[in-house]
Amino acid sequence: MYTKIAIIGGTGMGQLLGSGKIKCVNTPYGPASIHEMSVDGKEILFVDRHHLEPKHEGDSVIFRLPHQLNHKAYMYALHNAGVEFVIAASAVGGINGPNDINGLRVGSIVMPEDFVDLSGGPYTFAREGGLVHEEAFHRSPVDMLCSKLRSLVEHHVDCPRGILSCVKGPRYETPAEVRVLRDQYHANFLGMTTAVPEVVLAREASMHYFLFGTVTNMPLEGPPADGADVKKAIKQAQDRLIKIINPLIHILANAAPEFKCQCISSPSVFELCK
Numbered sequence: 001m002y003t004k005i006a007i008i009g010g011t012g013m014g015q016l017l018g019s020g021k022i023k024c025v026n027t028p029y030g031p032a033s034i035h036e037m038s039v040d041g042k043e044i045l046f047v048d049r050h051h052l053e054p055k056h057e058g059d060s061v062i063f064r065l066p067h068q069l070n071h072k073a074y075m076y077a078l079h080n081a082g083v084e085f086v087i088a089a090s091a092v093g094g095i096n097g098p099n100d101i102n103g104l105r106v107g108s109i110v111m112p113e114d115f116v117d118l119s120g121g122p123y124t125f126a127r128e129g130g131l132v133h134e135e136a137f138h139r140s141p142v143d144m145l146c147s148k149l150r151s152l153v154e155h156h157v158d159c160p161r162g163i164l165s166c167v168k169g170p171r172y173e174t175p176a177e178v179r180v181l182r183d184q185y186h187a188n189f190l191g192m193t194t195a196v197p198e199v200v201l202a203r204e205a206s207m208h209y210f211l212f213g214t215v216t217n218m219p220l221e222g223p224p225a226d227g228a229d230v231k232k233a234i235k236q237a238q239d240r241l242i243k244i245i246n247p248l249i250h251i252l253a254n255a256a257p258e259f260k261c262q263c264i265s266s267p268s269v270f271e272l273c274k
């Protein structure tokens with residue numbers, strides 16, 4: 001199956017997008033579960049990032065926490081399948097104030113424009129040890145979250161800019177840590193080790209990548225929201241997200257082969273290191 005579009009999301013998102021079948025792919029970095037799906041007649045790939053299909057029939061699906069994700073396996077699998085565009089979705093915490101961004105609340109849909117990686121990384125396809133082509137890892141860190149893709153949907157989201165911080169997880173940040181992320185790193189969105197490793201690897205694999213964040217908590221604003229309210233807000237946001245993503249799939253499926261933007265300016269690591 002050839003498709004140039006992949007969506008990476010969380011639990012339940014695949015079923016909302018459409019129907020398909022799961023393929024277990026072996027990569028040099030380990031196994032990955034890739035869903036081949038049809039969305040309104042367009043073929044796409046979907047990764048449910050926290051779930052890995054078992055090797056043996058009858059075994060349970062493996063659930064992985066953010067710090068346990070095998071980003072290299074599923075990003076390699078997408079690259080190897082010929083994917084050019086990666087649309088990711090992830091839950092984030094929200095912080096009003098930095099970068100003159102206000103009005104964030106539980107349920108807001110956002111699109112970060114840049115990130116601060118505090119996860120401890122590194123995440124790279126460049127070989128550990130041995131020689132690699134210098135250009136393979138000395139890549140521009142500008143426009144990591146593809147601005148051309150973001151511009152196609154920015155009018156549909158609550159906040160099309162802002163800074164995403166990435167910490168290892170899986171626990172939430174303490175109030176003291178959130179204040180440091182706000183005051184020293186000017187972070188608007190709090191994420192764990194999910195989207196940032198993906199975008200770094202996507203850049204090395206020459207795939208356009210951007211992220212829809214759904215705000216699921218506002219750690220500095222009063223007591224934690226009631227669990228039922230949060231669930232309802234997330235469900236509403238997810239329904240909205242699907243309505244944004246579906247037309248985007250059609251736009252990208254019909255995009256000219258020469259779709260170009262400044263985020264991809266050199267061949268992939270795999271081409272350079274052949």
Ligand SMILES: [Zn+2]
Pocket residue numbers: 146147148149208209260261262263264
């Ligand atoms: Zn791009």
